[in-house]
Amino acid sequence: MDSIELNDGTLVECTYLTETQFVKLKSNVVQGAIESFKIKYQAEVYQFPDGSVIASKDGIYVQFNSLDDLKSVLDDTNEDQIVTSILHNKNPFGELFPNHTFQLIRQLTDSLQMPEGEPVNAQLLKDIDSKISDLPNPSIFKKKFFINLVAVVGEVICKEHNIKWRMILSDDKQTWHPYLYTPKKPIEFFSYLYEDIYESNRQGSILFEAYQTANDIYPR
Structure with a gap:
């Protein structure tokens, strides 16, 4: 299990996938891509019956535990595309x-x-x-x-x-x-x-x- 750190320091659990893994998982999804994520985030997103999701955006393929986790990452990225300091929110002292x-x-x-x-x-x-x-x-x-x-x-x-x-x-x-x-x-x-x-x-x-x-x- 990997993780993505948001700008506020929160860690969101995820698993990075290869393109091959993403395509294979996508083939097992009954419903199509979620349209709202495609429109708002330009991301290809599919949800499984257990609530987990896979997403593809800009050549990156990731699996999340839930749509909320994915949304928090996408919103965080849209809100601050460039963090001017790599230690932003990491040095509390x-x-x-x-x-x-x-x-x-x-x-x-x-x-x-x-x-x-x-x-x-x-x-x-x-x-x-x-x-x-x-x-x-x-x-x-x-x-x-x-x-x-x-x-x-x-x-x-x-x-x-x-x-x-x-x-x-x-x-x-x-x-x-x-x-x-x-x-x-x-x-x-x-x-x-x-x-x-x-x-x-x-x-x-x-x-x-x-x-x-x-x-x-x-x-x-």
Whole structure:
């Protein structure tokens, strides 16, 4: 099971389909496509007797638990086609985020039932990656704890290079982005995590790889 995050942070459960899977499921539906969704959203939508639905729009094929779930996603997309900040509604601490990073790390490790007091270093990132990979649904967990993942990767880098966080206000004038301060330029690494979790849905060692990428771009 996958999920789609709405702009208000709500997660809507779904399953992404291939075109072949969509066509096969569509052939089992007795009734035709729902006309109202075609008119309002330009989406091809079919409903099954159990209430679940499949939808096709812009070359993307998805199955939802209900029409309401699908509608909430489509309405959310129509309402805000371009979110100016990828951390919109994901950083509840705003400019004070650096004051809460160790609290977020503890929350993350507790959720994964990891021992208390583990050193905040590259090995911890590997251990967290491994624990998440073993979960029944890593994708939902990573989205739920996204800001915690940003915190732990950033703190490892801060400790390794003896640097601090630098909060920068995004163009939407509401969202504070957590950069890492260096004398030459701020380091931005959270977008790598965002792309892996929300766009490509990559599995595996995403924390350790984000850490390695940040080290690669660290100004020497």
